Amino acid sequence: MKNSILPFLLLAGICIACNNEASHTESVSKDSIVQQPKVDSAALQASGVYGGFVPCADCKGIMTYLSLHPDMTYSLEETYYERDDQVFRTASTWKMDNGKIILYDNDKIKLSFLRDNEKLYQLDHEGNRISGNLGDKYVLTKQGMIDKSRFKEKAAAGIDFIGHGTEPFWGIEIDKEKSITLTSPNFKDTIVVPYAEGSVANNVRQFHIESGKTKLDIVLTPQFCSDGMGDMLYEYSVRVKYNNKDYSGCGTLLNSF
Structure with a gap:
C-alpha cells in the first residue's frame, strides 16, 4: 500500500513545484514591465x-x-x-x-x-x-541638422572632425591618430601637421600647433552654426588661425575625440 501511494506523492510534489515556478515567473514578468512615459x-x-x-x-x-x-x-x-x-x-x-x-x-x-x-x-x-x-x-x-552620413567615408577613413568655411573657401580635417589637414584654393600647398592633443575648457576644444614654419591655432566650440550656403545646421563653430590669418566656419564631429 505504501509503495502504491509513493508515486502519487512524488507526482503531486512535482506539480506543486511547477505551479510555484510558473507563478513566480509570472510575478517577475509583471513586476519587470517598465511603463514608458507617453509622449504627447x-x-x-x-x-x-x-x-x-x-x-x-x-x-x-x-x-x-x-x-x-x-x-x-x-x-x-x-x-x-x-x-x-x-x-x-x-x-x-x-x-x-x-x-x-x-x-x-x-x-x-x-x-x-x-x-x-x-x-x-x-x-x-x-x-x-x-x-x-x-x-x-x-x-x-x-x-x-547636417546629415552626417554624407561624411561616412571620411569617418571610416579615421577622420574624427571635419569643418569648412567661406570667404575664402577652406576646409579642415582632424585625425586624432595621425594629423590635422588644412586646405584652401588660396594655399599653394595643402597644410598637414602632426596631431597634437588640445586643451578642453567648458566643452571648447583648442589646439595650438607649431611645425616648422607653420603655426596653427584651432578653436572648436559646441554651438549651432550655419555656413551660409544652405539651410542645414552644424553642431560646432570653427575658428582657425593659420600664420596670423583668421578663418571661421562650421564643423561636425564624426568620431569621438
Whole structure:
C-alpha cells in the first residue's frame, strides 16, 4: 500500500513545484514591465531645432537657436552680436498650452511662443504676438541638422572632425591618430601637421600647433552654426588661425575625440 501511494506523492510534489515556478515567473514578468512615459503627439510634432536672428535693444541682434526635445526639455542658445558676441545658454523644461509653447527657467516663464507649422512667433508678457515695426522679426523657423552620413567615408577613413568655411573657401580635417589637414584654393600647398592633443575648457576644444614654419591655432566650440550656403545646421563653430590669418566656419564631429 505504501509503495502504491509513493508515486502519487512524488507526482503531486512535482506539480506543486511547477505551479510555484510558473507563478513566480509570472510575478517577475509583471513586476519587470517598465511603463514608458507617453509622449504627447503635439509635443512630438513641435520638437526640433528652431533658429532666427531676433532684435536686440543694445546690440546688432541675437542669433537664437532653440532645441525642443520630445521629453519636454529644451536648450536655448543666444548669441549677442556686437556685444562681445556673448553666448548665453539655458536648459530647462517646456510645455504646450493651447497651441502655445512655454519655456521655463527656475520654475518661472522665460519665453513663450505661438507655433504655426514650422515657425515659432515670440509672444509678449501678456501672451500676445509682439507688435510694432519689428514685430515680424521675432520669429524662429524650424531648422535641419547636417546629415552626417554624407561624411561616412571620411569617418571610416579615421577622420574624427571635419569643418569648412567661406570667404575664402577652406576646409579642415582632424585625425586624432595621425594629423590635422588644412586646405584652401588660396594655399599653394595643402597644410598637414602632426596631431597634437588640445586643451578642453567648458566643452571648447583648442589646439595650438607649431611645425616648422607653420603655426596653427584651432578653436572648436559646441554651438549651432550655419555656413551660409544652405539651410542645414552644424553642431560646432570653427575658428582657425593659420600664420596670423583668421578663418571661421562650421564643423561636425564624426568620431569621438
